[in-house]
Amino acid sequence: MPIEIRNILASQDVNRGRIHISLSLTSLMLLIACLLYVGSVASAEEFTAYAGQEYKIESTPNVGGYDYAWSLEHNDGSDGSYKDGISRSNPVIWIAPVVTSSKQVVITLIVSNTLNTNCKTIATITANIQPLASITVEKKTIGGTGTFDFTGTGFPDTCTALNGAFQLSTSDAIIGSIKSCSDLLPDQDYIIGEPNSPLGWDLTGLEVTVENDPNGEPYPTTIQFGPDGQTWHDGNPASDDRYVKIHLASGDSPTITFTNTKKGSITVKKATLPATDTSTFAIDGPTGTLSVTANGPVQMLTDLTAGQVYTFSETGPVGWDFTRLEVTDLGTSTVRGSSDGTTYHDAILPGDRFAQITLGAGESPVITFTNTKRQIDLALSVTADEAACCGGPTTYIVTLTNNDSTFAATNIVVKDILDANIAFNLSTPEAGSTFDEASMQWTVPLLAAGDSVTLILVAICSPTYVGTITNQVQIVSFDLMGSDPVTVNNAVTTDTSVKGCGSITVIKDAIPYDGTSYSSQVFTFLSSLDPTGSFTLVDDGSEGASD
Numbered sequence: 001m002p003i004e005i006r007n008i009l010a011s012q013d014v015n016r017g018r019i020h021i022s023l024s025l026t027s028l029m030l031l032i033a034c035l036l037y038v039g040s041v042a043s044a045e046e047f048t049a050y051a052g053q054e055y056k057i058e059s060t061p062n063v064g065g066y067d068y069a070w071s072l073e074h075n076d077g078s079d080g081s082y083k084d085g086i087s088r089s090n091p092v093i094w095i096a097p098v099v100t101s102s103k104q105v106v107i108t109l110i111v112s113n114t115l116n117t118n119c120k121t122i123a124t125i126t127a128n129i130q131p132l133a134s135i136t137v138e139k140k141t142i143g144g145t146g147t148f149d150f151t152g153t154g155f156p157d158t159c160t161a162l163n164g165a166f167q168l169s170t171s172d173a174i175i176g177s178i179k180s181c182s183d184l185l186p187d188q189d190y191i192i193g194e195p196n197s198p199l200g201w202d203l204t205g206l207e208v209t210v211e212n213d214p215n216g217e218p219y220p221t222t223i224q225f226g227p228d229g230q231t232w233h234d235g236n237p238a239s240d241d242r243y244v245k246i247h248l249a250s251g252d253s254p255t256i257t258f259t260n261t262k263k264g265s266i267t268v269k270k271a272t273l274p275a276t277d278t279s280t281f282a283i284d285g286p287t288g289t290l291s292v293t294a295n296g297p298v299q300m301l302t303d304l305t306a307g308q309v310y311t312f313s314e315t316g317p318v319g320w321d322f323t324r325l326e327v328t329d330l331g332t333s334t335v336r337g338s339s340d341g342t343t344y345h346d347a348i349l350p351g352d353r354f355a356q357i358t359l360g361a362g363e364s365p366v367i368t369f370t371n372t373k374r375q376i377d378l379a380l381s382v383t384a385d386e387a388a389c390c391g392g393p394t395t396y397i398v399t400l401t402n403n404d405s406t407f408a409a410t411n412i413v414v415k416d417i418l419d420a421n422i423a424f425n426l427s428t429p430e431a432g433s434t435f436d437e438a439s440m441q442w443t444v445p446l447l448a449a450g451d452s453v454t455l456i457l458v459a460i461c462s463p464t465y466v467g468t469i470t471n472q473v474q475i476v477s478f479d480l481m482g483s484d485p486v487t488v489n490n491a492v493t494t495d496t497s498v499k500g501c502g503s504i505t506v507i508k509d510a511i512p513y514d515g516t517s518y519s520s521q522v523f524t525f526l527s528s529l530d531p532t533g534s535f536t537l538v539d540d541g542s543e544g545a546s547d
Contacts, residue, residue, distance in 0.1 A: 046126040049096040049105075050185055050250070053132075054083065057125070058091030059109065069110040070094070079105040080129075096129050101214055101251065103129045130250035133221075136180035137162060137192055138255055140205070143262035143306060143332075143361025145171035146198055150258075153191040153229070155181055162192065168258075186250035193229050193243035194258050202305055205259030206237040208244055211252055219252035261306045262362035264333070268292055268299040268312065271370040273323060281317065283369060286310045294371075306361040313341060313354040319480045320371040325352050327367045332360030376480055377403035378412065378447075379489035382473050384496045391463030394422060394496060398473050400444060401452040403486075412444040412478040414455075419469040421462045421498070428456040441476070461498055468495050506537060 049055060059068060068090040072079040083093035094107060105127045112120035139148055147169035155163035159181035169175035184190065197203050208223045224232040225241040232245055244256050270281045270292040283290040283299070290299045304310065316322045325348055327335045336344040337352035344356055355367055383397045398416070402409050417440065418424060427435040430453045433444045442455050461469065474491035484490060506525065526534050 046128055049127040049129045051096055051099045051129060051131045052183065053096050053185075055094050055096065055127075056091050057094055057107070057109075059111065065114055067112045067114050068092075069112070071108045071110070073106045073108075079107075080127075094127075096127065099129050099131050101131060105129055130186060132182070133184045133186045133248045133250060134180055134182035134253045135162065135184060135190055135192070135246065135248065136178060136253065136255040137168065138257045139168035139170060139177045140257060140259040141170045141201075141262065142204070142259065143264070143363070145169075146201060146260070146262070147172055147175060148194060148198065148201075148258070148260060149196065151193050151195060151229075154189050155184070159184070162190075182253075184248060186248050186252070189245055189247050191229060191243060191245045192256050195229075195242060197260055200263050200303060201260045202263060203242060203258065204261040204306075205257065206241055206244065207257045207259075208246065209255045209257070211254065213251060219249040219254075221249040221252045221254055222247040223254075263302075264304050264306055264359045264361065264363045264365075265300055265302040266304060266310055266312075266357060266359070267364065267366045268301070269366060269368040270294045270296075271368055272320075273370065273372040277373060279317075281314065281320075281369070281371070284311075284313045284315075286312075292369075304359055306359050306363075308359055310357045310359060311341075311354065312357070312367055314369045314371075315353075316371060319374050319483055321374050322353055323370040323372045324350070325355060325367070325369055327355055327357065327365055329363075330357075330360070330365045331363035333363045333365050334358045334360075335365070373483060374407055374480060375404075375483050375485045376407055376409050376478075377484055377486045377489075378409055378475055378478065379403055379486070380414065380473055380475060380492045381489075382471065382492045382494045384471065384494045390461050390465060390498060392461055393425060394459050394461055394469070396457045396459070396471055396473075396494065398442070398455040398457065399452055400442075400447065400454075400475075402447045402449055404449050406449055408449055409447045410445065410479045412447060413476050414442040414444070415474055415476050416440045416442065416455075416457060417472040417474075418459055419471060421465040421467075422459040422469050422471075423462075425458040425460050427458070430454050465498055468497055470495050 057070070068088065070082065070087045070089075070092045072081075078097055080095050080097040083095055086092065097103070097105070107125040107127060109123045109125070110120055111123070137150065137152075147167055150166050150168060152159075152162040152164060152166065157163060161179040162181045166179065167175050168177050168179060170177050194203060206225065210218050210221050210223075213219050224234055224245045225237040226232040226243045226245065227238070227240045229243040237244075246254060246256075248254075268283055268285065268290055270283070272279070272294040275295050277294045278296055279294050281292050281294060283292050285299075285301065287301070292299050301310075314322065325337065327348055334346075334357070335348060336346055336356045336358075337348040338344040338354040338356070339349075339351045341354045344354070348355060357365055357367070359365070379401045381399045381401070383399075385394050396416075398414070400412065400414060424437060424440070427437065429435045429442060432446070433442060433453055433455070435442045435455060444453055447453060459471075471494045472491070473494075522536055522538050524534060524536050
């Protein structure tokens with residue numbers, strides 16, 4: 001007659017062996033059976049039971065005419081109990097005692113014939129009772145607080161804390177940051193995972209802590225990790241693992257800790273002196289070039305991983321001088337500076353143009369680049385003849401001066417606009433500069449700080465014009481055009497008076513002293529008005545007239 005043992009809650013056979021007790025079902029065989037088996041004990045198999053669990057024990061087939069009596073070695077509850085106190089039935093439900101360490105319990109079955117109570121057989125069953133186990137899941141956060149979604153697989157329905165979808169929170173006390181399930185059957189797989197982290201968070205830690213048994217040795221719980229809850233590996237968790245599978249050992253109470261680190265941000269600002277400028281500047285950042293408007297909208301880099309190093313620098317556009325670099329609101333972040341992007345030191349020092357920020361969890365440092373607008377004062381002056389004679393030359397001396405004491409000016413273009421009543425004749429630019437007659441433009445490639453350069457222009461007056469002639473000279477461009485703080489000296493207008501042409505008549509009348517008749521005679525005169533310095537006249541013989 002086999003005996004079957006079944007864990008009622010787990011719905012599984014815990015002993016697939018059979019204890020065979022041969023009992024006769026006829027009067028003749030009953031006598032033989034009594035002679036052979038009275039007082040005998042049938043051999044029994046052991047089975048493993050878990051603390052507090054219910055087990056259905058049944059002798060099959062359940063044959064009429066026999067009395068079934070189940071007993072325990074102790075009746076003080078240490079060996080468990082029969083449900084509802086019923087021990088004289090077949091089947092019977094035995095409740096294993098609650099234990100914290102392994103224990104053996106002997107269950108005795110006495111089967112006797114109701115017609116002859118002296119005809120009985122005794123069978124013993126040894127139950128090796130093991131304590132149940134538990135699992136605790138804990139959420140830790142670095143750099144902030146939040147609520148996180150989890151999923152649990154393999155847990156019984158009675159474990160509402162970890163079975164299916166659940167949440168842990170470091171910001172909501174009602175949800176809580178720790179949840180656990182006790183009274184878990186050992187030797188089964190349980191899976192816990194955090195499928196996705198909320199926006200702004202990284203899963204940075206996954207750890208399982210196994211307890212020690214009463215002998216001080218770690219429980220033989222086995223642990224595997226995986227990225228998706230489907231594929232698993234032994235050893236330490238990988239960077240992309242989000243799931244833990246635990247094959248739970250009896251008595252163990254492991255804790256699974258998921259640690260999330262809050263991501264951070266870095267704000268990039270551009271400041272200028274003067275602070276009214278709205279130019280756009282290029283800042284080199286960790287993801288490429290950032291376009292930042294001076295004294296205006298900032299650039300914010302978000303969703304940045306904590307613990308990473310982010311580098312920023314600025315080379316600076318032409319016409320601007322790098323003034324300073326500042327990093328504020330560091331919190332737990334750290335910063336290192338460099339003047340050349342090669343050698344770095346702690347903190348930011350004067351002259352640094354590069355910053356390396358090691359971002360702290362949940363921090364939002366601000367980096368500010370400040371530039372000073374380079375201002376070069378270029379000045380023009382012009383001198384001219386005080387008076388010009390009609391049809392004669394007029395000379396202009398144009399002087400260009402760099403009034404800045406520090407910086408040179410480059411690629412300067414100056415334009416001369418002559419009066420309509422004068423015409424260009426010739427130019428003499430100072431060495432290193434050039435003059436283009438067609439455009440009437442004077443080009444100075446380089447003018448050092450504090451230096452001056454000159455251009456001499458000669459123009460010819462109209463012979464018929466009398467009045468004022470005007471010459472306009474102005475700076476039309478240079479590399480830092482727009483940076484000149486004094487613009488009133490960038491253009492000069494010069495007026496010159498032109499006198500009308502007068503005349504001198506020279507008559508040579510030759511009268512011989514001896515009274516003879518007139519005759520042709522050549523006379524030479526010296527004159528500053530004649531280009532050759534002299535001229536001649538001939539007496540033509542008529543009185544009062546000459547050539």
